[in-house]
Amino acid sequence: MSKLEIRSPLPGTFYRASSPDTPPFKTEGDIVTATDTIGLIEVMKTFQQIPAGLDGKNITFLVENEEPVMAGQIIAEVDP
């Protein structure tokens, strides 16, 4: 069973939570729906919400919190 990929639409810095004091939008293993926010990308000092864009389960993050990402890079994978 192949994994589904969630890619970053933008280059920037990836954040898993809206602030250092709040829990992450999604925890490893969570179920996601297309409209769920899975993280934020900071691009040029503005923050853009990143929706999952697909339905799936058992989310696995391939990018660490506060790590730089390129546009098109895979941020997370889910099982269909």
Next chain:
Amino acid sequence: MTIRSVLVANRGEIAVRIIKAAKALGIRTVQVHSAADSEMLAVKLADEAINIGSPAPKKSYLNIEAIVSAARLAGVDAVHPGYGFLSENGDFADAVEAAGMIFIGPSGEAIRLLGDKVAARAIAARAGVPTVPGSDGRVADIGAAEVVAERTGFPVMIKAAAGGGGRGIRIVQSLAELREQFPLASAEAAAAFGDGGLYMEKVIPRARHIEVQIFGDGQNYVHCFERECSLQRRRQKVWEEAQAFLLPDNVRQRLCASAVALAAEVGYRGAGTVEYLYDEDGRQFYFIEVNTRIQVEHPVTEMTTGIDLVQEMFKVAGGAALSLSQSDIRVHGHAIECRINAEDPAKSFLPAPGTVTRLSIPEGDGIRFDTMLYAGYTVPPFYDSLLGKLIVWAEDRNACLDRLAAALSKLTIEGLPTTIPLHLALARDPSVRKGTFHTRFLESWLETDFSTVDGTSAEVA
């Protein structure tokens, strides 16, 4: 002490600007950069470059220890902080001085004093500068806030004592809104600035944002006249002019004199800017804040006065007395600066970094382009979106607007979206031509006039 070498503790176009000024004075330049910035123009232009850390600003350009270590390693005499990042951080100024080097700016103490918006208001009041009606210092709690609001009337602004650059501001229209927003604003200020302190100011409707360029050597103080910065989006300036259009001469004299009085009150050293709101109807100006650094929009002052402000910063920081007396400083003609950002005006100004595939810069009398760009450069996503500033000068404002429109039409940056179409539309707009704008003008103009200028990108391409 004369400065023979300098470390540039910044990036982008201002780093390039500082290096050029230093080179003109025969000063050796050392440029720090993050891992994401090894290809930036300032690195290529500097005599030496030092990598100070990873792309995240807090791990590089905001890392005081890393920058001071780099300065020691490079054996420089001085550090220039530019604008943004650590430029208004008193602890950074102190750390540079403690390491035996010159900080090109005011003392750490002056930065802290003027950086605290509440303390700065008190200093302005002492110097006889009118302040916006509001709280006397910090507002202790919601009860005190209600008393202030009843005195000033609504709408009223709640502002973070440690805020700046338009951040940490909320406008409330009623007592109910004040009660709801006050605790939120305090929590937000604590999270953003590490200080939950708030103060309050009455909203001055349809005001213009006018600021005065000041310069001091700790003994003598001058002004280099004023700039008009009312065209703003989300409280960020996008277009600046010198001088302020339609400002009566007697008001201009009082405004500039008040900025000099404020500089003298704190024994100011270096370049600074005193910002005001100007109520055209009442012909009254009110102090807002002091920026204790060189500003993005300094070139319009340079174009109209003929003074190189960055070179002057080096001289004064090196211990020289101010080379200018007030009577030497005169204004000629009119200048306008457009901030060219890597943002897509057609997509709500979404920032869009990328690679510059082609660059063509207009040249000619009265045209200056301060930039970080070169063909083939990839703009990183980790910093702000400013790519450069087009500054145009002419004998009068109308001629300046004509020359600006022509220059914008010839400025080509391919490979990523920019705000050039926005500036071209503004340069041709009748209200902008008449000068009838205020600090809220641009946002409503964007919703009505700019959205109807369909195909602005095609027009420029």
